[in-house]
Amino acid sequence: GAVVSQHPSWVICKSGTSVKIECRSLDFQATTMFWYRQFPKQSLMLMATSNEGSKATYEQGVEKDKFLINHASLTLSTLTVTSAHPEDSSFYICSASGSAGFSSDEQYFGPGTRLTVT
Amino acid sequence: TQLLEQSPQFLSIQEGENLTVYCNSSSVFSSLQWYRQEPGEGPVLLVTVVTGGEVKKLKRLTFQFGDARKDSSLHITAAQPGDTGLYLCAGLNTGTASKLTFGTGTRLQVTL
Numbered sequence: 001g002a003v004v005s006q007h008p009s010w011v012i013c014k015s016g017t018s019v020k021i022e023c024r025s026l027d028f029q030a031t032t033m034f035w036y037r038q039f040p041k042q043s044l045m046l047m048a049t050s051n052e053g054s055k056a057t058y059e060q061g062v063e064k065d066k067f068l069i070n071h072a073s074l075t076l077s078t079l080t081v082t083s084a085h086p087e088d089s090s091f092y093i094c095s096a097s098g099s100a101g102f103s104s105d106e107q108y109f110g111p112g113t114r115l116t117v118t
Numbered sequence: 119t120q121l122l123e124q125s126p127q128f129l130s131i132q133e134g135e136n137l138t139v140y141c142n143s144s145s146v147f148s149s150l151q152w153y154r155q156e157p158g159e160g161p162v163l164l165v166t167v168v169t170g171g172e173v174k175k176l177k178r179l180t181f182q183f184g185d186a187r188k189d190s191s192l193h194i195t196a197a198q199p200g201d202t203g204l205y206l207c208a209g210l211n212t213g214t215a216s217k218l219t220f221g222t223g224t225r226l227q228v229t230l
């Protein structure tokens with residue numbers, strides 16, 4: 001149980017375009033989802049926390065107008081990188097925590113999405 | 119801002135050797151987790167330690183949480199090539215909406 005998927009697993013886009021990444025909890029209801037960014041050979045940095053049905057809370061230094069997060073249902077959150085630039089190229093990872101038999105403190109991580117902006 | 123510093127940053131050892139990875143902070147955490155991440159994949163949870171002084175074993179891996187719940191260590195006995203990966207500690211405070219603060223990471227390479 002507690003499987004989280006991400007789509008796409010990798011994406012290449014041109015500078016100035018927008019790209020959407022989906023994060024789905026496949027077998028549980030995720031009351032909270034987290035979005036992380038990981039640059040090569042570095043650790044995970046939390047970008048934002050989203051609760052179903054409410055606005056995301058962004059970490060300091062993360063532009064909320066650039067990284068749009070939607071958590072419209074208990075099984076789906078999306079991250080849209082708007083007007084992407086090469087410096088946005090990174091590995092984006094989501095995680096989900098929920099209820100109904102799963103620990104609300106434990107985060108279940110997706111496999112990540114590699115974004116390359118050319 | 120809570121910071122978790124891991125040491126060493128990079129470790130290259132031969133199969134059969136032992137190693138210890140350290141995770142240190144000036145902040146207290148309600149619990150601490152260790153993850154292993156392989157290239158191009160999400161991190162996979164290895165263990166959660168909750169009580170100060172707690173020791174947990176997972177086969178050849180031994181995890182310890184410091185008495186003051188500010189630091190932790192991961193010891194691997196008789197390392198194998200399959201242990202290769204990025205090891206991340208992450209601190210959790212339940213008062214912050216279950217947000218994890220990840221450590222700086224330790225990249226381990228085990229060669230034959």
